[in-house]
Amino acid sequence: MVLDVDRVKAAKLGLSAEDVVLQVVVALNSSVSVSRNFWIDSQTGNQYFVGVQYPEDVDRKLDDVMGLPVKGAGQPTPVNLGSLVTPRRKSGAVEINHAGLRKVTNLLVNTEGRDMGAVAGEITDIVKTVELPEGMRLQLQGEYGRMNDSFRQLSLGLVLAAVLVYLLQVTLFRSWSGPLVIMSTVPLGFIGVLWMLYLTGTTLNVQSLMGVIFLVGIAVNNGVLLVDFANRSRLNGTSAREAICAAASTRFRPILMTFLATVLALTPMALGTGRGNEANVPLARAVVGGLFSSTFLTLFLVPILYTIIVRKFNAVDPRLAGELGDSTTGPIVS
Incomplete structure (x- = not known):
């Protein structure tokens, strides 16, 4: 009226x-x-x-x-x-909403028993078949929009974390090739994350992405142990192949102990026991799955990459001889 x-x-x-x-x-x-x-x-x-x-x-x-x-x-x-x-008398909306001085019509959708991303994907497919008048557009907002914003921010954080970890290792090792071998362990962790989420029926959400960011800092530890030990061995005249093989066999026990300690500590959280732990379950499962794959694949991939890269690039700066070993160390052998 x-x-x-x-x-x-x-x-x-x-x-x-x-x-x-x-x-x-x-x-x-x-x-x-x-x-x-x-x-x-x-x-x-x-x-x-x-x-x-x-x-x-x-x-x-x-x-x-x-x-x-x-x-x-x-x-x-x-x-x-x-x-x-x-x-x-006039027919029209009881309430008119505006966004940026433009009239908007809100269509609310509730989900139950399904993840938001799958529902939003089906809605997007349906919307693509709808012909809209000129000047009108459809956009998914609300919780789904905030989730996408969080994904973008976390993805940027993941890239930034990887870059900072790599630059930190370059500063410590004084080499570009050695840290490159170490950073190869990070993609190995992604394999385990995807498999763990798939096997447990866990969705890829904000918590699981946070677990991936944590994994960047955890997964490189094994590579650091191997490369650092191999560099010290090469200062004594050992070839790159023998040095990295010795590092894999010598550092296997510390790597295994670190892996077991971390996984056993996160197992209760990954199982979701207790009230209020549901939000942390995806994070723990992502870290545990990433550790499984990165730990065991690191023992095979890092020695191969180290041997190949060191033959082309000298992964050890001779100036580190006084810091990593005795001043009377022998020549560096590739």
Whole structure:
């Protein structure tokens, strides 16, 4: 229902179009929605809204509304609302939402028993078949939009973490090739993450991506142990192949102990035992799965890459001889 206010007649009574509409709102609802007045109980400190309203009448008709009294400033006698407005019926939305000064229509979808990404994918496929008028577009927002924003931020964080870890190793090893071999253990962890999430029926969500970021810092530890030991051995004149093989056999026990300690510590969290641990389950499962693959594949891939890369690039800076070994170390053999 739309009420068209006769502004000329209303102005003669000292009323604006807003004053007329507000008096109608007060008559149909209460003065609380227009002007909020409240009273505070001095004993209890509670506040109570104070307002006036017409008696409720479920059988109220349009003629009754048009007969509501409207009074202007300085006007002794009120006039009927029907003398100032013209009613007309119109079909339209009860509430109009705006985003960036543009009208939007919200369509709410609830999910139950299914992950949000799969439901959003099906909705996107359906939306692609709909022909929209010019100037109109469809966009998925709400929880799904926030989830996508989190994915983008976490993906950027994953890349940044990998770059920072690599640059830190370059500074410590004073070599570009050695840290490159170590960073090859990170993709090996991704293999285990995907398999663990698939086998356990866990979705790829914000928590699991956080686990992947944690995995970047954990997975490189094994590679650091192998490459550092191999570099120290090469300072004594050992060939690259013999040095990395000796590192794999010598450092196997520390690597296995670190792997077992981390996995056993995260197992209760990965199983989701106890209340309130459901949110951490994807994170723990991602880390555990990544450790499984990165730990065991590192023992095979790192020696191969180390042998190949060291033959082309000298992975040990001779200036490190005084820091990694005795000053009387032998020549470096590739």
